[in-house]
Amino acid sequence: MRGEVGAVRIGFSGVAVLDGVLTRDLHSFHxxxxxxxxxxxxxxxxxxxxxxxxxxxxxxxxxxxxxVGTDGLVLAPRSRTPLSIAMRHDHELAGAASVSEADLADRDLVVFAADENDGTILSELLTDRSAHRARIHLVSSTLGVLALAAAGVGVAVVPTATQRIALPEIVHRPLHGPDSGPRVVTISRSDELSGPVRAFLGRLAPA
Structure with missing residues (x-):
C-alpha cells in the first residue's frame, strides 16, 4: 500500500535489463x-x-x-527472449539473413557463463557440448562476450535483446532452430514475510 516503507533488494542478470522486464517492473512498483x-x-x-x-x-x-538448489523457492516466468548470433561485420556468416544450428557446428563459439559450472544458452543448442567440434569460450560478462566476437575470436550466441548494446564492428543475425530462447524468471522465497517484498511480488503481472 502507498505509504509503506522499507526496502526490496534485487539481484539481476543483464538480460533482464536489456529485455526491459526488470525496468518495467521497477517503474510500476516505484x-x-x-x-x-x-x-x-x-x-x-x-x-x-x-x-x-x-x-x-x-x-x-x-x-x-x-x-539448481531452488527447492523451497518460487520461480516465476517473466519474459522470454529468442537467441541471436553476434559476430564481426566481415564474418562469412554476416551476409546471411539468419543463422541455423548447423551453421555453428564447426565454429568457435563465445557464450556468457559465470564459471565452467554455470548453465549457458548452449543448453538450448547442444545436448552434448563435448561433441562440438570447435572451441567454446566461456566469458563472465556480456560486454566481454561481444568484445571477443568483435575481435573475431568466435561467434557469440546471445539473447536477441543483446542487440540493444550497439558496438562497432558487431552485427547480429537471428538464430533459427531452437523453438524458444531462455526465459527470464524471478526467484523469491515461498515464505516471504517482508511487506515491501510481498508488495513487489504481488504487482508482477503473469508473463
Missing amino acids: RSHPEVELTLLELPPAAQVQQVREGAIDVGYSPDLGL
Whole structure:
C-alpha cells in the first residue's frame, strides 16, 4: 500500500535489463510505492539462488538456465527472449539473413557463463557440448562476450535483446532452430514475510 516503507533488494542478470522486464517492473512498483527503497546488484544466476535463499537479496531476475538448489523457492516466468548470433561485420556468416544450428557446428563459439559450472544458452543448442567440434569460450560478462566476437575470436550466441548494446564492428543475425530462447524468471522465497517484498511480488503481472 502507498505509504509503506522499507526496502526490496534485487539481484539481476543483464538480460533482464536489456529485455526491459526488470525496468518495467521497477517503474510500476516505484510509482505505487515511492517510499520503498529499491537496491540492485548484478549477479550470476547461481549467486542469485544462493543469496535469495540466504536472505542477502529478496528477489532475483535470472535466465532459467541450469538453475539448481531452488527447492523451497518460487520461480516465476517473466519474459522470454529468442537467441541471436553476434559476430564481426566481415564474418562469412554476416551476409546471411539468419543463422541455423548447423551453421555453428564447426565454429568457435563465445557464450556468457559465470564459471565452467554455470548453465549457458548452449543448453538450448547442444545436448552434448563435448561433441562440438570447435572451441567454446566461456566469458563472465556480456560486454566481454561481444568484445571477443568483435575481435573475431568466435561467434557469440546471445539473447536477441543483446542487440540493444550497439558496438562497432558487431552485427547480429537471428538464430533459427531452437523453438524458444531462455526465459527470464524471478526467484523469491515461498515464505516471504517482508511487506515491501510481498508488495513487489504481488504487482508482477503473469508473463
